[in-house]
Amino acid sequence: MHRSAPLLLFGRTPTLTFLSLRTVKRIAVCAILFGMPIRSTVLSHAARPFTSFSLADQPRVRAALDWLAKNVDWINNEQARLTEIPAPSFQEEKRAAAVKALFEAEGLPAHSDKIGNVIAELRGSNDKECILVAAHLDTVFPADTDVKVRREGDRMLAPGISDNGTGLAALVALARALHVAKIRPQRTILLAANVGEEGEGNLRGMRALIDAYRTKLRAVIVLDGSGTDHVTTKALASRRLEVVITGPGGHSWSDFGMVNPINALVRGSVRFINTKVPASPRTTFNLGQVEGGTSVNSIPFEARLKVDLRSENEEELLRLESALRECIAAGVKDEMDNARDRSKGKLEWKVNAIGSRPGGDLPADSALLSSLRAADDYLGNQSRIERSSTDANIPLSLGIDAIAIGAGGNGGGAHSLQEWYEPAGRELGLQRVLLALLGVSGLAVEKGH
Ligand SMILES: [Zn+2]
Numbered sequence: 422m423h424r425s426a427p428l429l430l431f432g433r434t435p436t437l438t439f440l441s442l443r444t445v446k447r448i449a450v451c452a453i454l455f456g457m458p459i460r461s462t463v464l465s466h467a468a469r470p471f472t473s474f475s476l477a478d479q480p481r482v483r484a485a486l487d488w489l490a491k492n493v494d495w496i497n498n499e500q501a502r503l504t505e506i507p508a509p510s511f512q513e514e515k516r517a518a519a520v521k522a523l524f525e526a527e528g529l530p531a532h533s534d535k536i537g538n539v540i541a542e543l544r545g546s547n548d549k550e551c552i553l554v555a556a557h558l559d560t561v562f563p564a565d566t567d568v569k570v571r572r573e574g575d576r577m578l579a580p581g582i583s584d585n586g587t588g589l590a591a592l593v594a595l596a597r598a599l600h601v602a603k604i605r606p607q608r609t610i611l612l613a614a615n616v617g618e619e620g621e622g623n624l625r626g627m628r629a630l631i632d633a634y635r636t637k638l639r640a641v642i643v644l645d646g647s648g649t650d651h652v653t654t655k656a657l658a659s660r661r662l663e664v665v666i667t668g669p670g671g672h673s674w675s676d677f678g679m680v681n682p683i684n685a686l687v688r689g690s691v692r693f694i695n696t697k698v699p700a701s702p703r704t705t706f707n708l709g710q711v712e713g714g715t716s717v718n719s720i721p722f723e724a725r726l727k728v729d730l731r732s733e734n735e736e737e738l739l740r741l742e743s744a745l746r747e748c749i750a751a752g753v754k755d756e757m758d759n760a761r762d763r764s765k766g767k768l769e770w771k772v773n774a775i776g777s778r779p780g781g782d783l784p785a786d787s788a789l790l791s792s793l794r795a796a797d798d799y800l801g802n803q804s805r806i807e808r809s810s811t812d813a814n815i816p817l818s819l820g821i822d823a824i825a826i827g828a829g830g831n832g833g834g835a836h837s838l839q840e841w842y843e844p845a846g847r848e849l850g851l852q853r854v855l856l857a858l859l860g861v862s863g864l865a866v867e868k869g870h
Contacts, residue, residue, distance in 0.1 A: 476860065477856065481602045485601070485602035485855055488597070488602060490852070493844060496594045496844075496847065496851070497590070500589070500844075501579075502519070503520065503593075504577075504581050505568055506568075507560075507565075509559060509562060510559040510622035511559075513537055513558040514537060517539045518539075520592070520614040523596065523597075527541075527599075527600040528600060534629060535629070536617070536629050538616055538629060540611055540612070540613045540630070543604075543611075545605070545608045545610065545865060546606075550608040550639050551608055551610070551638055552606075552608050552610055552642070552858060553630060553638060555592075555612075555613040555642070555643050555644070556585055557588065557617075557626065557627075557812060559617060559618055561619045568580055575845060576841055577841065577843075580840050582842045583646050583833070583835060584645065585644075585645055586842065587646055587647045587829070588643075591644050591828030591851055596612055606863060606865060607864060618645075618811070623776040624778060626812070627814075627816075628815055631816055639861065640788070640861045641823035642824055642858060643812045643813045645811050645828075648827030649802050649826075649827060649850045649853055650804055651804055651805055652790070652826050653807045653808065655808035656780045656808070656817040657731055658780030659730060659731040659732075660730045660776065660777050661776030662728050662730070662775065663728075664686065664689070664728065665723065665724075665772075666685050666686050666769070666770045668682045668720075668721070668766060669722065669766030670720055671720040672719065673717075673720060677720075678762035679720055679766065680756055680763075682713060684756050685756035686724040686725075686726055688752035689755075694708065698732075698737070699737060704730075704741060705730070705732070709728065710727040711725070712726075713725055728745060730745070735780055749772065756768060778814045779814055779815070780814070780818060781817030787822045789824060790824065792861050793824060795860060796860065802849060804826075809825065826857075828847070829844075829848065831843045
């Protein structure tokens with residue numbers, strides 16, 4: 422826990438005389454967070470040591486940090502238990518109920534909203550403002566996937582164990598640590614297990630949370646997956662589209678020569694995958710799911726294709742979306758032009774938007790990022806800025822401060838049946854979340870101070 426350099430937000434700090442300009446800015450941020458007027462604290466009492474600002478020196482914060490370090494087994498077990506409750510997008514109810522029970526066991530009032538998000542509230546001294554910590558409940562795995570957790574040494578293996586078993590375990594661990602340590606924040610802390618992050622969930626859970634709390638919300642911390650090596654401050658924009666091509670359908674032998682929707686889809690897809698996309702701004706596409714046809718000896722009446730498009734740049738994304746439409750249109754035309762028997766009907770096609778994640782960036786001078794950086798400094802952790810597509814896209818696109826971070830430990834194989842998680846070092850991730858959170862929520866001023 423000890424660092425060589427003095428740290429401003431959490432550690433013992435020297436007097437103002439020795440502080441750099443950046444330092445002074447940080448102290449200013451911290452004074453704001455703790456609800457103290459900058460003038461009287463930084464200026465009038467400039468000669469006073471700043472230990473009173475320091476979060477980690479507060480006994481209750483200390484107690485919460487200690488609880489997180491000493492209860493890794495409990496947290497691991499809750500992670501396994503929650504992971505073993507299937508929760509594909511749109512079927513998160515059972516897992517949501519389990520998280521709600523854990524919140525309530527900590528004496529936190531919790532409720533479910535209309536679409537199935539579970540929200541627990543730790544009331545602050547100023548409940549006109551709040552900070553949201555969210556972890557998504559849903560997985561990409563169908564309900565019948567075997568999600569039993571296997572243990573190999575310290576390693577836990579199961580689909581969804583890391584994404585987002587880690588985030589959910591961290592959420593309930595935070596609830597317990599805050600409760601055990603009797604922490605009272607200045608701004609209200611909302612802990613939410615949200616639905617609909619993955620796939621066609623289209624961030625519907627986070628959209629609903631932002632709708633509900635928008636006017637009070639000062640920052641959002643999204644816990645997604647494991648690790649402590651990154652902080653997502655840039656929201657990667659994406660579009661998900663579904664191509665649908667339909668035709669009359671018929672018999673493979675007697676109707677041969679009729680237009681075939683699968684042929685048209687293949688013709689259009691081959692054109693599309695030859696589209697050149699720039700390496701910078703990084704732009705990607707994925708043909709992710711194909712459906713269509715009813716039997717091997719029938720000319721299908723329908724073909725469907727789901728495509729995921731992403732780019733660091735909105736314009737590239739729009740260009741790619743038009744390229745997809747043009748290629749499909751051309752594929753359909755090729756098929757119709759080449760049909761031997763045009764009297765038996767023609768093809769229709771459309772492209773449906775099935776998901777859209779807006780982009781956005783967290784300002785580099787935001788209080789939330791400063792708070793995370795201060796937590797990293799205090800814990801001796803290093804992390805890099807990342808661009809990614811997460812629940813944080815929604816607040817970031819609306820200009821609300823948000824980050825997405827891992828909740829500690831190590832994981833791999835996300836979205837595959839081989840997904841794994843290793844909890845070694847997870848306390849670092851949990852403490853990082855707690856300190857970053859309390860840095861922006863602040864602590865209620867206790868009586869007698
Ligand atoms: Zn995730």
